[in-house]
Amino acid sequence: MEKLLYIMLIWVVSTTSIYSQTVAGKIVDESNQPIEFANIVCLSLPDSTFIYGTISDQDGKFTIPENSSKGILRISSVGYATTYKECKDRNIGTILLHSDTQLLGEVVVKGNLPVTRMKGDALVTSVQNSVLAKAGSANDVLGKVPGILKDKDSFEVFGKGTPLIYINGREVRDKSELEQLSSEDIKHVELITNPGARYDATVNAVVRIQTIRRTGDGFGFNLNSSYYQSENVDLVEQADVNYRHNGLDMFAMFRYDKMEFRERTNVHQTLISKKQLDLENQLKYNDNKQWLRGNIGMNYMFDENNSIGIKYSIQGSPRYDSKLYTTSKVSLDGKVFDRLQNFTSSETDNELNHQLNAYYTGRVGNLEIDFNADYYQSGYLQEDITGEESEEQEDRDVHAASDVANNLAAAKLVLSYPVWKGKFSVGGEWTYTHRKDNYLNVENYVPSSNSKMNEMNITAFAEYSRSISIGDFILGARYEQIKFDY
Incomplete structure (x- = not known):
């Protein structure tokens, strides 16, 4: 059992972060007007890895720490064409974004x-x-x-x-x-x-x-179909139906996904030292996945401020398998040293995943009420077969199976009331998680194992927030009690 109690004081001030050494710039449109809330992302070269990100202020200005600015900037904002600019100086200057018509x-x-x-x-x-x-x-x-x-x-x-x-x-x-x-x-x-x-x-x-809370009475239908053609065919089919009358909204959805992936790779590597080592590798990978998803539920509005709802979702994969073939030839000074063949087959039987959610949001006088409850269940059985063949080494087969089951239940209640030109909120949260993992390796190359995990978390919190001239003032306290059994 673990208990955690902490008090948190946050003072959020609407000013730009200040660094000892920064790279600065300004974003404007074609009318030389500043663009607020543009995304500025610094990417490394040559692999375009994300380094740092920020947004422009109301004057279109932004700053980036100098030690995070080695690379290229990507500037984007909805309605404008994305622009790239290389970081060379501390003062990048004014960056013009052109409208995306x-x-x-x-x-x-x-x-x-x-x-x-x-x-x-x-x-x-x-x-x-x-x-x-x-x-x-x-x-x-x-x-x-x-x-x-x-x-x-x-x-x-x-x-x-x-x-x-x-x-x-x-x-x-x-x-x-x-x-x-x-x-x-x-x-x-x-x-x-x-x-x-x-x-x-x-x-x-x-x-x-x-x-958006839709209005208007009667039935509604929506059908979507997507077809993707490459070496294989991928499909996404979805049907939605709903019925609305006064404050009642009933809905249902069904979706089918069929995805295939193919990869073919041939690689020849040569390492020259005192002797020449040649590696020839061929790879073939096939992946097939099908998913079925569906949900059904309803919402009901008592009035403008009070509504309840429930939603049940289910999904599963009737077929998910992948196969990997690799062939390798190793040569030393032009003479074949070894030939290797590997085969890996993986088949997954996904249990039907179930999720149930219920909620209530409402207002009684000045008291705001927000309640949510969830239940989630999932699991799968995966069987893997790996075969290894070698002209010089011992051949072997490896059979492995993983059986996994998950269960989660959670509920959260938040009550809010206006106090002293701000808002005071209190609430609680309860979460229970159960997970079971069983792993079996017939040949015992990897030890078989069984494990179970149970965790329960009970939380209570209180928070006061108020907007002031220079930002937002937030004072909060949170208590957590965690029970963990493994």
Whole structure:
């Protein structure tokens, strides 16, 4: 058992960070007007690895620590063409961004660009009625939000690392939710870089996505089909249906994904020293995956301030297998030293994953109530076979199996009330996690193992926040009790 109690005082001041030695610049548009909230990312050369990121202020100005500026700058802002500039001097000068007249298939004008503004402790970017509504999915939207860097399917907040992501107050525990959420259903995105006591101490940044509450009675249908042709065929098929009447909104979704991956590689390496060593490698890799996803649920609005809802999601993979073939020939001074052949086959039987969420958001007088509860269950059985053949060494086969099961239950309640021109919030959170791992190696090259893990976390917190002339004042306290059994 572990108990943790800490008090946190945060004073957020709206000033630019100051470093002993910095590289500075300014971002303007074609009318020489400053561009606020542009993303400035410093990339290393030649591999374009992310080094540092920041955003421009209301005057279009930005600074980067000199020790993080060795490389090239990538400057981007929605509605403008991305620009690259090499870092040579401490004063980069003025960088001009040209308007992108065609963006996401839409004609770009000032009126349909997303608006980003500070609201309390959050940087809020509008999506509804802007070109971002045509971005595609929530993944695509987050990749264009100021202060966030997208790298494939992961996100990083400048200076804070990986954020915790919420949709309508519910924590996203399955990343596929972001791909399934259409950008047209997003109202705005909030980025919090100084989370208060309501979040765990390990959380350095939070992204909150707020969706649009649709109006109008009757049935609605939406069918999407995507076909990708390369050496193989990939498919994404999705069907959505919903029914709305007065405050009731019922919905269901079904999605099928078929993905194949092929890789062929031939590599010849020569190492010349006292003797010449030649390595010839051939690789063939095939990966086949199919996913079935679905959900059903309902929301009900009692009035403008009170609503409840429940959502059940299920997903599984009826087929997931991969095969890897490698052939190697080793020659020393032109004479064959050894020929090696390796074969690896992996088949995964995914159990159906289940997720259930229920929520209530409301207001009683001036008291705000936010409640969420989640249950999540997943598991899989993976069997691997590896064969190794050598002309000079001993042949061997390796059989391994992994059986994994996960269960999670969580609930969170937050009560907020206006106090002294600010807001006072109290709440609690409960989380229970169970995981079972069984590993078996028939030949015992790797010892077989069995493990179980149980963890329960009970949290209580209180927080007071108030906006003042120079920034935001936040005072919070958080208590955690953790029980861990392995």
